[in-house]
Amino acid sequence: MEKKKLLEIRNLHVQYKTDEAIVHAVNGVDLCVDEGETLGLVGETGAGKTTTALTIMGLLPERVGQVTEGELYLNGVDVIHAPEGQLKMMRGATASMIFQDPMTSLNPVIPVGDQILEVLELHKKDKMSHSEMEARVDQILEMVGIPAARKTEYPHQFSGGMKQRVVIAIALACEPLLLLADEPTTALDVTIQAQVLEMMRTLKKELNTAMVLITHDLGVVARICDRVGIMYAGEVVEIGTVEDIYTGEKHHPYTTGLFGAIPDLTKKTRRLNPIDGLMPDPTRLPSGCKFHDRCPHCMEICKTAPPQDITEGSHTIKCHLYDKEVQK
């Protein structure tokens, strides 16, 4: 029953070097994604979600962003040490990325059909004839719910939801093994968001693509993901199946805080229970557990010793609260 591991990240550290300070964006992330699986990465602004995704694609900004420690294997390829040429062939064919804002990821002066064709020409030139590629463009457009007749139109002629569909079509044109979706529906209205999510879910099943969905919306994750990782200050503080995270009893205090901060439509409460304080400054991270100064259960040990991963079945939590249970 062991599924093949598509993506493996071990102890990844990423820093951004700026003139003023060193930004510790990712601080020891361990993740793996199996073939065909959907992993949700949840966290607030600055949690290191996007940096993790960019590292997977080998797209960290040159000179500024650096992997300082750790290993990252995508379909057996060592992404961190691979030459740029190999990464170029990987992007689009093995792994694709969708960004939050569809307008800035499309070229405004090229018809959308040609933008999809570009990917195919790069990766499938020796396998497909030009007419086969054209047929594939029509097919993939229909798959994402856009009439193939619109392929000669330009991005500005499409609405926001439609543009995001085009971006998804580009990403899926070569049937990649892994799709990285960075807040794919955040810029969309709820009814359109529901349409796009539903489409992504169907396509993923059809193509058996694995997906890493980055979002801050726990509702979106509940709809589409198999497993969920909660990120805080560059660490994965809790990871498990959706059942572990949404219905399990034990949680990282930050996860509990995140859930408490969302107004619940099914219950009536007068006050929300937000997490006090702010995300720590990534240039000056606190010692010990990075969440300790906002944590309602903070103990002495939390201020000095960074907590270790505590795993129970499919569920892993990085918190001192559960240390004792392991010793028992």
Place this chain on the structure above:
Amino acid sequence: MSQPLIETKDLCKYFKTPKGLLHAVDGVNLTIQKGETLGVVGESGCGKSTLGRVILRLIPHTSGQVMYDGKDFLALSKREMNVMRRKAQIIFQDPSSSLNPRMTVSEIIAEPIRVNHILHGSKEIEKRVKELMETVGLAYRFVNTYPHELDGGRRQRIGIARALAVNPEFIVCDEPVSALDVSIQAQILNLLMDLQDEMGLTYMFITHNLSVVKHISDEIAVMYLGQCVEKTSSDELFENPMHPYTQALLEAIPLATIEEKYRERNIIRGEVVSPVNPKPGCRFAPRCPYATDACGDPNLNLKEVTPGHWVACTRCGG
């Protein structure tokens, strides 16, 4: 019922575009009771922000009336209006573009106090600024910082302090938490609700986020393409949504739960049509699963289907 604080009567705002008239707000009738919160929900382009601005006279209206405490707000002279401005304030969505980047926190908060001659003498103003910063939970050490040095949540607190500086009765909150992370969003929502309890403020809360609106509102109005399609109390709307658009909106919210009954949902097809020269009749009809010929009726208005529950749909209470 007592006299409402705000009442709009057939309020319209059309914008001229090269292709024709854009019906941003089209015949909206709303009332807001004193001390209560009216939530206005809808997707982008439904006219909810325009509505808020027209009510405050930040942009001129096309036709209709806004009654403020029984007075015709839109007919006031400039001088009378200057006095009224103190009573009605607004908080904007994006705190970074609504705060002057070249003014410090104290200058921003003091500006409305100076402009409206509420207090004189720098000592007194300084005291009041300090008081306001305390009210909105901004540490006094930020008094001489510039907005860009602060994070989104704190900037939004400046915006709130500025709105409160003139002791208003009524505040239009235009997506005040949409640009914020969830944990910060919850802090700001709690702050707004505490302020309402303490000062008896009346809010018009504009948002696209239905969970937020349910949490904060007494009454909710759902807008679609410039028209109000349903309005009722917050609980009633979520328990018994009647308009097909409201039902579709509620279905579309991704809930943070994995119970199966919430996971599989009906998804509405199609997209919002253009608000330029809209066809008569129900504007939701092209996307509506129940649309019939009757939906083309140009006299489709809000009808009170059950007490306090108003719906504009041919299927309800026809």
